[in-house]
Amino acid sequence: MRILETDALTxxxxxxxxxxxxxxxxxxxxxxxxxxxxxxxxTTMIKMLTxxxxxxxxxxxxxxxxxxxxxxxxxxxIGYVPQLVSADGSxxxxxNLLIFAKLYDIPRSERRMRISEALSFVGLADAxxxxxxxxxxxxxxxxxxAQSVLHRPRVLFLDEPTVGLDPVARRAVWDYIERLRExxxxxxxxxxxxxxxxxxxxxxxxxxxxxxxAAIGEPAELKASIGDDGxxxxxxxxxxxxxxxxxxxxxRETSRTRRTAQRLG
Amino acid sequence: xxxxxxxxxxxxSVSRFEPxxxxxxxxxxxxxxxxxxxxxxxxRKLRHDPSELLTRAIQPALWLLIFxxxxxxxxxxxxxxxxxxxxxxxxxxxQSVLFIAIFHGIAIIWERDLGLVHKLLAxxxxxxxxxxxxxxxxxxRALSQxxxxxxxxxxxxxxxxxxxxxxxxxxxxxxxxxxCFSMLSLIIACVVKTRERFMGIGQVLTMPLFFASxxxxxxxxxxxxxxxxxxxxPLTYEVDALRSLMLVGGRSVFGIGVDMGVLSLTLALLVIxxxxxxxxxxx
Numbered sequence: 384m385r386i387l388e389t390d391a392l393t394x395x396x397x398x399x400x401x402x403x404x405x406x407x408x409x410x411x412x413x414x415x416x417x418x419x420x421x422x423x424x425x426t427t428m429i430k431m432l433t434x435x436x437x438x439x440x441x442x443x444x445x446x447x448x449x450x451x452x453x454x455x456x457x458x459x460x461i462g463y464v465p466q467l468v469s470a471d472g473s474x475x476x477x478x479n480l481l482i483f484a485k486l487y488d489i490p491r492s493e494r495r496m497r498i499s500e501a502l503s504f505v506g507l508a509d510a511x512x513x514x515x516x517x518x519x520x521x522x523x524x525x526x527x528x529a530q531s532v533l534h535r536p537r538v539l540f541l542d543e544p545t546v547g548l549d550p551v552a553r554r555a556v557w558d559y560i561e562r563l564r565e566x567x568x569x570x571x572x573x574x575x576x577x578x579x580x581x582x583x584x585x586x587x588x589x590x591x592x593x594x595x596x597a598a599i600g601e602p603a604e605l606k607a608s609i610g611d612d613g614x615x616x617x618x619x620x621x622x623x624x625x626x627x628x629x630x631x632x633x634x635r636e637t638s639r640t641r642r643t644a645q646r647l648g
Numbered sequence: 649x650x651x652x653x654x655x656x657x658x659x660x661s662v663s664r665f666e667p668x669x670x671x672x673x674x675x676x677x678x679x680x681x682x683x684x685x686x687x688x689x690x691x692r693k694l695r696h697d698p699s700e701l702l703t704r705a706i707q708p709a710l711w712l713l714i715f716x717x718x719x720x721x722x723x724x725x726x727x728x729x730x731x732x733x734x735x736x737x738x739x740x741x742x743q744s745v746l747f748i749a750i751f752h753g754i755a756i757i758w759e760r761d762l763g764l765v766h767k768l769l770a771x772x773x774x775x776x777x778x779x780x781x782x783x784x785x786x787x788x789r790a791l792s793q794x795x796x797x798x799x800x801x802x803x804x805x806x807x808x809x810x811x812x813x814x815x816x817x818x819x820x821x822x823x824x825x826x827x828c829f830s831m832l833s834l835i836i837a838c839v840v841k842t843r844e845r846f847m848g849i850g851q852v853l854t855m856p857l858f859f860a861s862x863x864x865x866x867x868x869x870x871x872x873x874x875x876x877x878x879x880x881x882p883l884t885y886e887v888d889a890l891r892s893l894m895l896v897g898g899r900s901v902f903g904i905g906v907d908m909g910v911l912s913l914t915l916a917l918l919v920i921x922x923x924x925x926x927x928x929x930x931x
Binding site: 430433434435436455458459461463465466467468469470471473474478482483485486487488514530531639642 | 678681682685688689692693696697761762763764766767768769770771772773927930931
């Protein structure tokens with residue numbers, strides 16, 4: 384079953400076309416990775432699909448709902464973990480979840496159970512009453528994942544979920560994402576520029592370059608498409624997106640990414 | 649039968665599953681619930697770190713104790729037969745509510761630099777409820793100012809009207825005004841988007857709002873052009889309501905109904921505008 388499809392989805396900022404006529408479709412239960420250098424349009428893509436940013440042209444449907452006309456319905460069935468730190472540091476982990484349980488209209492009778500279930504799912508049951516300010520970067524990310532799946536979304540969007548995390552914390556986050564897919568059948572849509580992440584988590588990836596999809600397919604297919612044995616996704620990435628040395632986004636994006644990395648690290 | 653997607657199901661004038669009349673009621677309740685959840689979020693933060701409320705007590709204290717004491721000796725301001733310090737106390741309450749609310753919007757910029765706004769906007773909450781919730785939480789902060797100014801007034805011998813209905817009226821006016829000015833602040837924050845610009849505009853805005861009002865002198869002694877400005881300044885109506893409700897024998901110039909009406913209408917208007925431009929902050 385198609386759970387997400389975009390049709391010539393485009394977003395311009397003035398002269399600059401951040402996302403240029405992208406058409407992809409994703410089946411329910413897939414883990415789809417959007418790869419590309421900074422500034423390739425990954426975050427813009429996610430912002431449109433999560434209804435934060437209206438497209439300039441083209442359309443997209445999530446779980447059958449058109450993202451502009453049926454934005455409210457889309458919001459009900461998606462979960463979103465932004466690239467930036469989105470948990471509130473001055474509240475406890477439990478309170479962070481409680482507020483979102485209420486915002487998503489989870490009935491009072493189920494709230495406690497769902498929250499403790501979500502907290503133990505990401506291994507934070509013992510830290511529930513501590514202020515998030517005192518959490519480590521990995522714990523914050525795990526809390527954010529718990530927060531975004533409280534309402535059991537059908538599609539979970541993660542924007543560079545492991546940016547700024549050390550390898551151990553990164554593995555833990557990967558584990559939880561994988562289990563979400565196995566246990567709840569949640570469709571995963573994530574962006575990353577870590578090839579290892581895409582390779583181990585995603586059954587299908589698209590490489591974005593200058594707002595367009597340069598290549599799409601299963602990791603193995605993509606590797607096979609450019610060479611013989613021993614080709615890594617890194618090679619695929621360089622092949623499709625590595626033609627410019629100026630990749631790496633602008634000042635604002637860089638400072639944001641570094642700040643996020645600093646907050647989580 | 650052909651499978652029908654959700655879009656097609658909706659293409660009829662009204663969804664098949666809900667009778668028409670329940671929809672508005674449900675969305676009103678949902679709106680109010682979201683508003684309160686956002687306010688709860690802010691109040692919980694305050695509960696973890698209430699120190700801000702204490703530092704907020706300093707400014708009204710300075711105004712009442714220094715400015716107020718000196719001006720009370722001049723006896724040049726027509727107060728309608730009450731001591732100047734009594735006349736001034738509601739004005740200073742209005743001022744501290746204004747100061748708390750007008751910088752409230754800067755939190756939005758912090759939250760934007762974090763990802764909290766993104767996550768709120770990706771939730772099904774109505775936008776206007778998200779911003780009104782901020783307004784209500786500014787109101788919660790304003791309540792602490794009511795308490796502080798009442799304590800100071802008590803110490804200074806202001807003749808306070810302790811009638812519970814009058815007290816409720818004071819709280820109501822303070823809440824409305826706090827929500828109004830925090831909406832204004834939020835709109836500015838959404839437009840300018842950076843802390844530096846926001847602080848600049850906030851500073852520039854506070855003084856005219858305060859001095860072009862009846863907070864520390866009556867409108868009747870102002871030059872004509874300033875009187876006009878004062879009468880479109882919501883702070884004037886807040887002060888007018890507070891003065892008549894807080895003091896023994898306090899009188900309203902415009903009438904409490906007009907005061908509350910102007911504040912409510914201003915708030916409604918600002919919530920609509922803020923709700924519309926708030927989503928733009930993540931672009």
